[in-house]
Every structure is written in structure tokens, then in C-alpha cells.
Amino acid sequence: MSGQKNAAFFRKKYFSVFIGILLFTVFLCFDAVLIRLERRDYREKMEILVQMTEAKGSIDTAAELLKENEIREIETDNSIEDYGYSLNGKNYYRGIYQRNVLIILIGSSILYVLFLLLLFLNNNRKRREQKEIFLELEEIVDTFRKGRQYEAEIILQGEAANVLMELEALGDTIALWKEESEREREGVKSLVTDISHQLKTPVAALKTCIEILQQNHLQPKEQEEFLKRCDQQLKGLENLFSALLQISRMEAGMIEIKKEDSDIFQTLIEAVNRVHVKADEKQIEIEMEAEEELQNLKLAHDKKWMGEALINLLENAIKYSPEGKHIFIRMAKRVTFLRIEIEDEGIGIAKKEYHLIFKRFYRGHTKEVKQEEGSGVGLYLTREIVSRHGGTVTVHSKERTQEKGICNGSVFVVQLPYQ
Numbered sequence: 001m002s003g004q005k006n007a008a009f010f011r012k013k014y015f016s017v018f019i020g021i022l023l024f025t026v027f028l029c030f031d032a033v034l035i036r037l038e039r040r041d042y043r044e045k046m047e048i049l050v051q052m053t054e055a056k057g058s059i060d061t062a063a064e065l066l067k068e069n070e071i072r073e074i075e076t077d078n079s080i081e082d083y084g085y086s087l088n089g090k091n092y093y094r095g096i097y098q099r100n101v102l103i104i105l106i107g108s109s110i111l112y113v114l115f116l117l118l119l120f121l122n123n124n125r126k127r128r129e130q131k132e133i134f135l136e137l138e139e140i141v142d143t144f145r146k147g148r149q150y151e152a153e154i155i156l157q158g159e160a161a162n163v164l165m166e167l168e169a170l171g172d173t174i175a176l177w178k179e180e181s182e183r184e185r186e187g188v189k190s191l192v193t194d195i196s197h198q199l200k201t202p203v204a205a206l207k208t209c210i211e212i213l214q215q216n217h218l219q220p221k222e223q224e225e226f227l228k229r230c231d232q233q234l235k236g237l238e239n240l241f242s243a244l245l246q247i248s249r250m251e252a253g254m255i256e257i258k259k260e261d262s263d264i265f266q267t268l269i270e271a272v273n274r275v276h277v278k279a280d281e282k283q284i285e286i287e288m289e290a291e292e293e294l295q296n297l298k299l300a301h302d303k304k305w306m307g308e309a310l311i312n313l314l315e316n317a318i319k320y321s322p323e324g325k326h327i328f329i330r331m332a333k334r335v336t337f338l339r340i341e342i343e344d345e346g347i348g349i350a351k352k353e354y355h356l357i358f359k360r361f362y363r364g365h366t367k368e369v370k371q372e373e374g375s376g377v378g379l380y381l382t383r384e385i386v387s388r389h390g391g392t393v394t395v396h397s398k399e400r401t402q403e404k405g406i407c408n409g410s411v412f413v414v415q416l417p418y419q
Helices: 002-054 059-066 092-145 158-213 220-251 264-281 303-319 367-371 378-388
Strands: 260-263 285-289 298-301 326-333 337-344 392-397 410-417
Touching: 002 092, 092 158, 158 220, 220 378, 260 264, 264 285, 264 298, 264 303, 264 326, 303 326, 303 337, 303 378, 303 410, 378 392
Parallel strands: 285 326
Antiparallel strands: 260 298, 326 337, 337 410, 392 410
């Protein structure tokens, strides 16, 4: 950086020297022209005197000269030396000539000095302006370094204005980075809090079961019951760790969505097959509606991860639906996207929770939700996967009726763009 400053300094210095030399050359040429004209005027006057002297001061000779007749060039000044004058010696007209030459030289020197002075003052003014600009830019950089937002108080022009605009843009970018960093830090704090909260309950339950099993007075059936509870808690922890691993890989960018043109209907069928056993355990029937055109539709998607997203939605529908209910899957073609609906006849979701259920580790506060096992990450992962496919996932459901045991269920809507 210092090398660049030195190079710029020497360039400016040599440019000023060049301008000074150029001005000096111009003044010398101008002086040479003026002195040559004065010299010519002096010789013409002397030539007139010579011709008048040779003509013995004739009035007719003077009249002829005034009529702009050609003046004979002086070859010798012997005719005026007889009177004590010489062309190159001291005489009245030579004195005037020398005085005019002196005036020309002095005048041009004064003008040259004035030009140099103006050039010097102009350079000083520019240096002061540049110094003020650099001080202002240094203040801006220092403000950014301290993490504060800068508000410009000066109006710059030319390249300095462009530099100021770039610095302001850089400051806005730094501010955005800082806000993003703050959000990430808060996100990490929230993640740690959520993880600790999720681990607290199963670990405490597992610890209690182990302490009870260590007692010797338990009956075989009681031991079997507590062992079963330990197994359930361990499975819950295993599912939680698996979900946390997927979240961490997803947020760290380790999971790459590789979209390829393939049958989206086939991906949906495979997801249904994966949850079919759980649905049979609760005697829940899964019905699908799709036109023949959609059954052969090629859509750019990652079969593995889109399948995971659909499985999470189906498992959620099965988990919160009573036995003997139905799950309806519908596919509809829109102008720019494919619409997939997964409707259940479960407990439903309150309207105020529509935007909350897709948050990480969020679970509802109703009694029906708390009765079911879960970590609250399935819908979060679904939203992340669908978003990385350029799509959206939403939910809506009707309010539960007053009649006991009647549930209206929920409808999850996945929209995927064709391109």
C-alpha cells in the first residue's frame, strides 16, 4: 500500500515538473517571437534613416517611404556612421529596441512566475481536498471497524464519490453480516437450549428406571416393565440423536440436494410403502387420487430427500389420527407447480400454531400431542427439504367440533415448481 502511495506521489511530482518545463518552453518561444518582431522593427527604422541620409534628407524620399514603397535592406551602415551613429551601436532607436526587449523578458518572467504560483496554489488546494477526503474515508473505515453504521456528512464528486458509495455498500454488507452472525449466535443458543430440553426428560426417566432396577425387591414382571420403559427411552434418544444429526448436516450444508428428472408419483408411492406398516397397526387406510397424466409426470427432485419429507408428513398424519381413520393423498396440476395434499382425520391443529409447527423442536401443548412420542423435528426437516427444492409446505385444518370424539383433521399442502 505504501509503495502505491509513493508511486502516485512521484507521478504527481513529475507531472508538475513537466507542466513547469512546458510552460517555460512556451514563454521562451513567445519571447523569441516578440523579440524578433522588435528586432525587425528596429532594422526597418534604421533602413529608413539610411535611405533618407543617402538622399540628403529629401522630403521626396520621406514621402516615397511613407507611400509604402519597398525599403531597401541595409547592406552597410557607413552612410550613418559619418554622423556618429551605428546600426549595432548606441542610438535612439536601439535604446527603444533594448528597452522593449527588456520589458518583454521581464513581463514574460512575471507571467511565468504567476503561472507557477497559480499551479502551486492549485496543487496545494487539491492536496488539501484529497487529504480531507482520505481523512473522511479513514473515519468511515474506522467506523465500520468499530461495528457502527456510518452516515455521510460530506458530498463528494467524481471518483471520490464512487469510492464513498463502495464503502457505504461495504458498510451495509458488514452490517448484514453482523446481523446474520447475531442471528446464528442466537440460533446456536436456542439450539443448545432446545437440545438440553429434549434430552432432559428421557434421560431423567431412564435414570429413574435404572435406579429402580438396581433394587433387589422387584418382582420379575416389574423388572420386565421397567426394562421395557428403558428400552422405550433409549429408542426415543436414538430417534432424537438421528434427527439432530440430520438437522446439523442440513444446516451445515453437508446434505446436498441433487435434483434429477424422475417420476414424482413413484417417489410418493415409495414413501407410502415405508409407512404402510405403521398405518396397518392403527387400521388406517391410505387412499391416493392422481390423474393418469400426473402418474407419469417427470419432476426435478431428489428422490431420497423428497421421500424423507413426504414420509415425515405421512408419519405425522398417522401418529395423530385415531384408529380406523383415513388418510387421503391428492395430486393436482397447476400452471407452474405441482400440488400434493395429505389430509388426515386426526386431532387437527389450532390456527395460531400454523406457523409454529414447522419450527425446530416445536410440539403442540394439547393433551393428545403430549401423549405421543416425538422430538418435534420432522416437520422442520420437511420444510427445509421442500424449500431447497424451491417449493413450499403449508397446513390448514378446521376447528374441532363440539361433539365428543369427532375430529376434522389437518391438510398439509406441498407445492413443487416444475422447473
